[in-house]
Amino acid sequence: MPAVASSDYVVIGGGIVGAAVSYGLARAGEKVLLLDEGDIAFRAARGNFGNVWVQGKGGTSPAYADLTRRAANDWADFARELEERTGQDLHFRRPGAFYICFSSEELQRRAETMARIDKSATVASPFEVLDRPELAKRLPEIGQDVAGATFCPSDGTANPLHLLRALISGTILLGGRYLPRQAALGLRADGQGVAIDTQAGIVNAGKVVLAAGLGNEKLAPQLGMSAPVRPVRGQIMVTEKIRPFLHFGTNFIRQTLEGGCLFGESSEDAGMDDATTLPVLKETARRAITAFPLLRNARVVRAWGALRIMTRDGVPVYQQSRSCPGAFVLSVHSGVTLAPFHCGAIVEALRAGVLDAGTFEPFSPERFHVQAA
Structure with missing residues (x-):
């Protein structure tokens, strides 16, 4: 050859x-x-x-927590340089992000995990634990059945x-x-x-x-x-463009600058199959509507599956x-x-x-x- x-x-x-x-x-x-x-x-x-995501990463590896935090802190300069060189807007924003919890038990476990990671990491990344009343002050559209959230100001978003x-x-x-x-x-x-x-x-x-x-x-x-490595399938849905309401990132829903909402958090061992399945999409939609009831009337314009690259x-x-x-x-x-x-x-x-x-x-x-x- x-x-x-x-x-x-x-x-x-x-x-x-x-x-x-x-x-x-x-x-x-x-x-x-x-x-x-x-x-x-x-x-x-x-x-x-x-998501330029920091919170919760490195639960089993302090080195990974530090690596993630340093990279997230470098993102603003990185985006500025790349945008100036290429003329491509990366849509990078760093307003912080919420990890939404649907029960008090989940919120408590999440808070304990965040505290444990923060204790072992050497790069600082503050976080807050918010009950539902406090969360509603920052996310007025949050649903009644949400228990609360953790918030980390180090998190951001970009257009991949x-x-x-x-x-x-x-x-x-x-x-x-x-x-x-x-x-x-x-x-x-x-x-x-x-x-x-x-x-x-x-x-x-x-x-x-x-x-x-x-x-x-x-x-x-x-x-x-x-x-x-192994494939882990995730299924995602995106809505039509709707009025801006979500100015922060979350663990499974984000609103793009164009107005559409992406949501999905499934993790499936499905081999190399990147298809969508109705039961997972229904559960994804249910959780999205529970978190933000206004999405009930938004039309889904597309759904797809993708394979994550995951180590053990x-x-x-x-x-x-x-x-x-x-x-x-x-x-x-x-x-x-x-x-x-x-x-x-x-x-x-x-x-x-x-x-x-x-x-x-x-x-x-x-x-x-x-x-x-």
């Missing part, structure tokens, strides 16, 4: 994670090529709410599709190459770097970054790495190959929130040629081997 392209860095996976790494490499002046399977891929961005477009556009503007409809069929170390088999031919990489979402599970072992504990996996030191794998669920990290600190590590233990050891897939043992 003939060689069709080569680059110092090849990033496999044209979703938000891979595009962020590509953008960061191009911004640093590196020669980078982004391979994108195209719209046949199970793009997680299709099911992404666009605008973000993806801007990252790819920014990569190209900075001299990076983008090859759509080019799936990675196989990988092998060749003494000079990594050879990547595609439909068009071989792509040669000095260093390769696997950011192919669920595809990482098959690709990573070919270079001596591990990507223990929900914490990212970052790994460098021992057998092929120029190969790295990134398996991440929170691509939007962590975008500043992926185009910043990750890129610095790639250029240095090593994932230093101080930052990345908590995110090694070796943690799963320890748990199994």
Whole structure:
């Protein structure tokens, strides 16, 4: 098979994670090529709410809590720079967000979880616990059957599709190459770097970054790495444009700047099936109407399913190959929130040629081997 392209860095996976790494490499002046399977891929961005979400993350990993909080704090500067460079409005806002609870028991558990995470984290992120009367002062449209919510001012929202477009556009503007409809069929170390088999031919990489979402599970072992990910289906509904009423983010409902409301919070083990199912959509609608009764009269204009990329504990996996030191794998669920990290600190590590233990050891897939043992 003939060689069709080569680059110092090849990033496999044209979703938000891979595009962020590509953008960061191009911004640093590196020669980078982004391979994108195209719209046949199970793009997680299709099911992404666009939450820049802090609260509750890192319940089992203080390192993940800190990583998330730092990335969220970097989002304003990151968005400003990317918007200025590409002219793409990311719709980034950081008014804070509410996690809505439907029972006093749920609210108490949520408050305890938040307090536990806050105690173990080293990066500050304040939160409040609000009963229903206090919540209604801030969200006047909240339903009577809501018990309360936690509120975190560190949370924000962005448009994930605008973000993806801007990252790819920014990569190209900075001299990076983008090859759509080019799936990675196989990988092998060749003494000079990594050879990547595609439909068009071989792509040669000095260093390769696997950011192919669920595809990482098959690709990573070919270079001596591990990507223990699984698909988790979520089903989402979106309404027609209605009057502005929700100026904050929430855990499962948000109103876009255009006026439509997105809602959904289901998590299903459905394999690679990204279809919608009536029972889940009905329950999703019921909870949305319970939270905000005014949605009862809003017409749903679209519903769809999407597959999240999840590790066993929900914490990212970052790994460098021992057998092929120029190969790295990134398996991440929170691509939007962590975008500043992926185009910043990750890129610095790639250029240095090593994932230093101080930052990345908590995110090694070796943690799963320890748990199994």
